[in-house]
Amino acid sequence: MLEWVAASVGATSASWSRSLLGGMHAVTDVVRTSDRQDLVLRRFPAGDDAVHREVRVLSAIDGLDGLAPLLIAADPDGATGTPTILTTLLAGSAFITPHDxxxxxxxxxxxxxxxxxxxxxxxxxxxxxxxxxxxxxxxxxxxxxxxxxxxxxxxxxxxxxxxxxxxxxxxxxxxxxxxxxxxxxxxxxxxxxxxxxxxxxxxxxxxxxxxxxxxxxxxxxxxxxxxxxxxxxxxxxxxxxxxxxxxxxxxxxxxxxxxxxxxxxxxxxxx
CATH class of the missing domain: 3.90.1200.10 (Aminoglycoside phosphotransferase (APH), C-terminal lobe)
Known part of the structure; x- marks a missing residue:
């Protein structure tokens, strides 16, 4: 999987950085490439068509001026072992416990x-x-x-x-x-x-x-x-x-x- 990530962005290598919490549908992690890019890797259950759908959507909305992630690469049919999508990492984190x-x-x-x-x-x-x-x-x-x-x-x-x-x-x-x-x-x-x-x-x-x-x-x-x-x-x-x-x-x-x-x-x- 990490070899696929690195190859997708032309980097020498990639490594696991951290898991992102809150997701219920996919396993979501931040991966860091050898050129210090932080990207989001989301892996879905075998047979799930979510990656096919998200590729189409992210291509259509084109980042919404920074409000949505940008598509980097995708393996919708799971050749890497599971349907997977790689996107940019948005600044910030999930947050549902505000003071106000x-x-x-x-x-x-x-x-x-x-x-x-x-x-x-x-x-x-x-x-x-x-x-x-x-x-x-x-x-x-x-x-x-x-x-x-x-x-x-x-x-x-x-x-x-x-x-x-x-x-x-x-x-x-x-x-x-x-x-x-x-x-x-x-x-x-x-x-x-x-x-x-x-x-x-x-x-x-x-x-x-x-x-x-x-x-x-x-x-x-x-x-x-x-x-x-x-x-x-x-x-x-x-x-x-x-x-x-x-x-x-x-x-x-x-x-x-x-x-x-x-x-x-x-x-x-x-x-």
Whole structure:
């Protein structure tokens, strides 16, 4: 694997530097080349098509002016032993334990607004009609799916963002990105903030997002129900991601309880 990394960038050699926490889908490490480049190596389970998808996405978004990593090399079919992708390393680290959760949420909102404002780029597919998402959107109301589509991350939660000195510097894990209504990303991020904190913080995120885009998110209550429903089957499995980033209190039982409470509030449209 390290020989492949070195060859991909024309270096003499490469070595393991450190592991990056928070990922639940891939094994993620920083590798350092002999010419002192620090790069991100992500390895996926055999047969996973995530690398194929992320290669297409990263080529289309071309770094988003530094907000997303740049593609260096990829082995989507696992010739090196497992499907692998090599990208640039964004400045900062994963961070979900801020001193000021409201400011944290506002930065997330403004960043998502900047993503949604970008042209999707060539080669990106409609997330909603992709085969892998068919079951996920089966119960989604038609009026939501018919809303205008934008560049969509598809897994925009705090653990997929990078921070430095309290400022959000980048967004990672783009393998699911494509085009979809804005409410898809917005509701997923709101659910993450509900699980981490509460509705006050989630609403601060939404207000920052809406202020940045200049319009209100249509049907946000329906989108909240959609996100909660989509999380219901496996929210317990999210615990390692939260705990690995410093929220040891968010175990499987706690996440289930918080989701149940939020589903009741969202379903009853309580304010």
């Amino acid at each position: 959760p409201v400011d944290f949420a506002r930065q997330l909102g403004r960043t998502l607004a900047s993503i949604h404002a970008r042209a999707p780029g060539p080669g990106l597919s409609d997330v909603i009609t992709s085969p892998r998402a068919a079951a996920q959107f089966g119960a989604c109301p038609e009026q939501l799916l018919a809303e205008p589509h934008v560049l969509t991350h598809f897994d925009f939660w705090s653990g997929n963002t990078v921070w430095r000195d309290g400022r959000l510097t980048g967004v990672v894990d783009w393998c699911g990105a494509g085009t979809a209504p804005p409410g898809l990303d917005v509701s997923w991020a709101r659910l993450d903030l509900i699980l981490l904190y509460d509705r006050v913080v989630a609403d601060a995120f939404t207000r920052a997002y809406e202020s940045a885009v200049g319009v209100q998110v249509p049907d946000i209550d329906l989108w909240d129900l959609y996100a909660a429903s989509n999380a219901r089957p496996n929210v317990e499995s999210w615990a390692p991601g939260y705990q690995g980033l410093g929220r040891g209190d968010l175990g499987p039982a706690s996440l289930r309880q918080r989701l149940t409470e939020w589903s009741r509030i969202a379903g009853g449209n309580e304010h």
